[in-house]
Amino acid sequence: MTLNHTLRLALAATSLGFGLTFAGAALAAPDLVLRYNAPAQDNDTGWEKEALPIGNGRIGAMVFGQPGREHLQFNDITLWTGDDKTMGAFQPFGDVLVDLPAHASGVTNYRRTLDLVRGVHTVTYTHDGVNYKREAWASYPAQVIVLRLSADKPGRYTGSVALTDRHGANLAVSGNRLYAAGTLAGFVLPDQAPSTNVMSYASQVQVQNDGGKLAVDGKRIGFANANSVTLVLGAGTSFVMDPARRFEGGHPLARVTQQVSTAAARPVDELRVEHERDLGGLLKRVELDLGPTLAERRALPTDARLLAYTREGGDPELEAQYFQYGRYLLTASSRGSLPANLQGLWNNSYAPPWNADYHTNINVQMNYWPAEVTNLSELAEPFFGFVNGLAPVWRQQTAQEFKGKDGAPIRGWTLRTESNPFGAMGYLWNQTGNAWYAQHFWEHYAFTRDERFLRETAYPMMKEAAAFWQDYLKVLPDGRLVAPQGWSPEHGPVEDGVAYDQQIVWDLFNNTVEAAGILDIDPELRAELTNMRDRLAGPRIGSWGQLLEWLDEKHDPVLDTPQDTHRHVSHLFALFPGRQIGPVKTPELAAAAKRTLEARGDAGTGWSMAWKMAFWARLHDGERAHRMLRGVLAAPGARAAEQGGIFSEHNNAGGTYPNLLDAHPPFQIDGNFGATAAMAEMLVQSHAGEIQVLPGLPKAWATGSVKGLRARGGFEVDIVWRKGLLKNVTVRAPSNDGKVKLRYGAWVTEVELKQGQSRTVSASLFK
Numbered sequence: 001m002t003l004n005h006t007l008r009l010a011l012a013a014t015s016l017g018f019g020l021t022f023a024g025a026a027l028a029a030p031d032l033v034l035r036y037n038a039p040a041q042d043n044d045t046g047w048e049k050e051a052l053p054i055g056n057g058r059i060g061a062m063v064f065g066q067p068g069r070e071h072l073q074f075n076d077i078t079l080w081t082g083d084d085k086t087m088g089a090f091q092p093f094g095d096v097l098v099d100l101p102a103h104a105s106g107v108t109n110y111r112r113t114l115d116l117v118r119g120v121h122t123v124t125y126t127h128d129g130v131n132y133k134r135e136a137w138a139s140y141p142a143q144v145i146v147l148r149l150s151a152d153k154p155g156r157y158t159g160s161v162a163l164t165d166r167h168g169a170n171l172a173v174s175g176n177r178l179y180a181a182g183t184l185a186g187f188v189l190p191d192q193a194p195s196t197n198v199m200s201y202a203s204q205v206q207v208q209n210d211g212g213k214l215a216v217d218g219k220r221i222g223f224a225n226a227n228s229v230t231l232v233l234g235a236g237t238s239f240v241m242d243p244a245r246r247f248e249g250g251h252p253l254a255r256v257t258q259q260v261s262t263a264a265a266r267p268v269d270e271l272r273v274e275h276e277r278d279l280g281g282l283l284k285r286v287e288l289d290l291g292p293t294l295a296e297r298r299a300l301p302t303d304a305r306l307l308a309y310t311r312e313g314g315d316p317e318l319e320a321q322y323f324q325y326g327r328y329l330l331t332a333s334s335r336g337s338l339p340a341n342l343q344g345l346w347n348n349s350y351a352p353p354w355n356a357d358y359h360t361n362i363n364v365q366m367n368y369w370p371a372e373v374t375n376l377s378e379l380a381e382p383f384f385g386f387v388n389g390l391a392p393v394w395r396q397q398t399a400q401e402f403k404g405k406d407g408a409p410i411r412g413w414t415l416r417t418e419s420n421p422f423g424a425m426g427y428l429w430n431q432t433g434n435a436w437y438a439q440h441f442w443e444h445y446a447f448t449r450d451e452r453f454l455r456e457t458a459y460p461m462m463k464e465a466a467a468f469w470q471d472y473l474k475v476l477p478d479g480r481l482v483a484p485q486g487w488s489p490e491h492g493p494v495e496d497g498v499a500y501d502q503q504i505v506w507d508l509f510n511n512t513v514e515a516a517g518i519l520d521i522d523p524e525l526r527a528e529l530t531n532m533r534d535r536l537a538g539p540r541i542g543s544w545g546q547l548l549e550w551l552d553e554k555h556d557p558v559l560d561t562p563q564d565t566h567r568h569v570s571h572l573f574a575l576f577p578g579r580q581i582g583p584v585k586t587p588e589l590a591a592a593a594k595r596t597l598e599a600r601g602d603a604g605t606g607w608s609m610a611w612k613m614a615f616w617a618r619l620h621d622g623e624r625a626h627r628m629l630r631g632v633l634a635a636p637g638a639r640a641a642e643q644g645g646i647f648s649e650h651n652n653a654g655g656t657y658p659n660l661l662d663a664h665p666p667f668q669i670d671g672n673f674g675a676t677a678a679m680a681e682m683l684v685q686s687h688a689g690e691i692q693v694l695p696g697l698p699k700a701w702a703t704g705s706v707k708g709l710r711a712r713g714g715f716e717v718d719i720v721w722r723k724g725l726l727k728n729v730t731v732r733a734p735s736n737d738g739k740v741k742l743r744y745g746a747w748v749t750e751v752e753l754k755q756g757q758s759r760t761v762s763a764s765l766f767k
């Protein structure tokens, strides 16, 4: 058998595998396809709420699916205005427009889908007796976006393709390729300061016909009587994550040309199969079954299904789909380049909300909450590269603003609330941003047990963040240590010892001590950080049983009262994603956290509801966590009426758009990622030195299973439950030996595994 033959068989087996898993499986086969009976409106509203996202982690597109004119509004995650001093904004790149004038009317059987495992957007419809099909995907291996137009009768495609550019590039056509190449030098938005940005960029579309004819028609490529048409889109910029080169890595034209030429020379099915295999390798690691949905509900298109769920709940398959959507979105917006921004990598506006930037006080962190626990660990790497790459710029800005004790220079760096990919920062300082980022480095080790990463990447970063706080913490007269002049995000005064800062510094010191212990280095530093951790002013309970948000209880008409429903609940960091407070470890403080959450209420922005879902999961209240899921996975504002009042502006209208993207509002992707992570947290927790299974299982998920979640210690966990009770749990140790305590409610058991082994423990073995 030739190599080629073997490869083809292997590819055939892969697609067969998909068929078997999804068509052949009994009962609740995972329903991982978003479906719509109408195209997205081709305007700003349609872009935000209806169009569907594809992406390969670096380039991506919103797909609209109009029969008469397909529109791929595309982005490259690095196309930013601004520089290391000016914020700028994440930019739209351009559009690919495919006009099919004859299809503008008379279409029947219209259907638009997004398959969350294959990563393929499909449009099908019938026109004049012909069944048409369009497939679009963004390939990571090939680094291009492909749009394939096919039909069940020959010679029926007549239309044209145009490429647009949003920053005045030179457009050219040559042969069957459209070219755009330009620069952001001199491009200044009306309300933004000029910058030194000289980023260059290029995009290209190759148009290939099977049958019929191609002809250049002005700036478009026309096709007539083709059987099928394939478009290959490439795009890139000169951005490189290197302040020493002023982020300029050379013109992308040659690279983009090469990517498009290489991909266009390959059979399109081979590109698709390669893409599906690649993506499946990430997405199929986790399977989630929360129980079956009634057939009538399942048959609804996704937009109608979301409305039905908003009203009545009762759709566990939609909930599982929403969980997997978060994982899909991470693969699509966080691979091989910059980290996912406030909109992942999708943006059609010159001035997107908050510049679609990297917000440091919850948003970028929340984007990465699902990475480790949902078995997509490598997708956190763009975030680590971003932090390490920009640290030199952040160090300079930090040194200008902060001094250590007695005016001495301060070590390390920290962050303001807003930041861009060149190191510029804006808005108030978010002083513990450094320590919160450090948590992600630590967790990557905790979940993967990658000791080399700990030694070479995580520990040095954590140690530097700890050095900042060693230099900067202030001693109160009673000996307690406090973070000076901090802000509980974006709420109340700037002052010493706010709970958010205190808890995050505690987390940093605690993790750094543990890391040094594992690496068996820096004994004096370990002793010092242990001592400082224990002297930090700690969480305290206030007069109405709440966890205090500031060092001392406020006597204020709103702040620190049961009427304060502000969207940020930052002083519960210690509960999640921290591990200083928990119902077993610190029951009184956990009760205070609960009191606070009850007062804060269940409505909020998208991300606020997702965070609250995770808090309730950590409090082991699966019903309440599920109630939060009913709020975040709901038509935007469905919960708003529950919570009016003083702090209601923009605070209570969160939810989910028909395309299942999170509504802050407006569209902001953190809520998708946070909700996915919080759902995982309802099923397995591992922050307390043991793996706890089903700590927050709601009644709505009576019978189900999950496969492939990750737990700290380097484990993979599968869980099967029936009628609300654990049936069995399987633990695997893919990359290291390990011994771990398993907990189910009050019962525990222990397993010890060699690398590569797995053990299934039935519920009856827990004691």
Ligand code: FUC
Binding pocket: 342, 354, 359, 361, 363, 490, 567, 605, 607, 664, 668
């Ligand atoms: C934080 C939040 C806002 C919004 C913004 C992008 O500042 O307080 O609600 O999510 O980030």
